[in-house]
Amino acid sequence: MKALLDRARAFKRHVDFESGEYRKLAEGQYPEALFITCSDSRVIPALITGARPGEIFELRNAGNIVPSYGQHGASGEAATVEYALEVLGVQDIVVCGHSHCGAMGALKSGDDLSALPGVDAWLRLARPHLAPVLDGAIDDPSMPDISQLNVVNQLAALRSYPVARRRLGAGELRLHGWYYEVDTGQVHELDEDGLFRVHAA
Numbered sequence: 001m002k003a004l005l006d007r008a009r010a011f012k013r014h015v016d017f018e019s020g021e022y023r024k025l026a027e028g029q030y031p032e033a034l035f036i037t038c039s040d041s042r043v044i045p046a047l048i049t050g051a052r053p054g055e056i057f058e059l060r061n062a063g064n065i066v067p068s069y070g071q072h073g074a075s076g077e078a079a080t081v082e083y084a085l086e087v088l089g090v091q092d093i094v095v096c097g098h099s100h101c102g103a104m105g106a107l108k109s110g111d112d113l114s115a116l117p118g119v120d121a122w123l124r125l126a127r128p129h130l131a132p133v134l135d136g137a138i139d140d141p142s143m144p145d146i147s148q149l150n151v152v153n154q155l156a157a158l159r160s161y162p163v164a165r166r167r168l169g170a171g172e173l174r175l176h177g178w179y180y181e182v183d184t185g186q187v188h189e190l191d192e193d194g195l196f197r198v199h200a201a
């Protein structure tokens with residue numbers, strides 16, 4: 001932690017806060033996209049996309065899970081999605097799963113999570129929709145199979161939000177599914193045919 005703290009204390013010295021770019025941030029935020037991904041420390045949205053401060057609004061949790069609309073009472077996920085769409089007016093939402101995901105690994109192996117009741121309850125939101133790969137439709141599903149289906153499922157969950165449906169219907173919102181490999185940096189994009197593909201830069 002000391003190195004992190006030292007860098008935070010020195011941060012201001014390494015960034016040109018006198019520049020117009022940073023001063024403009026005080027006037028408000030106008031992010032292009034809502035980026036939904038896992039809390040995993042190896043996935044850094046700004047590093048992957050090269051986003052500058054103010055360019056992406058982030059929602060992160062274990063397994064990049066979006067509860068369906070109305071599924072919970074208070075929900076940080078619902079609040080973030082609603083704010084991004086209704087207030088910030090983002091026109092793109094990325095759901096980005098990743099390789100070597102601990103949350104997806106726990107679902108694949110059916111780990112006993114009774115010692116982690118919070119994790120257990122959270123992952124139960126994703127489990128039923130992964131049944132096609134977890135319960136035998138595919139022999140020995142790979143981790144990419146599971147993580148990628150999970151991304152597809154969360155895109156479906158986003159469509160359950162009335163504001164998302166309205167914006168999609170009006171052609172004012174695009175949904176993107178990504179799968180990121182933490183050890184290669186490769187980004188796979190969900191195509192219209194339902195497959196994740198690597199596109200040439």
Ligand SMILES: [Zn+2]
Pocket residue numbers: 038039040062063064098100101102103104
């Ligand atoms: Zn993860």
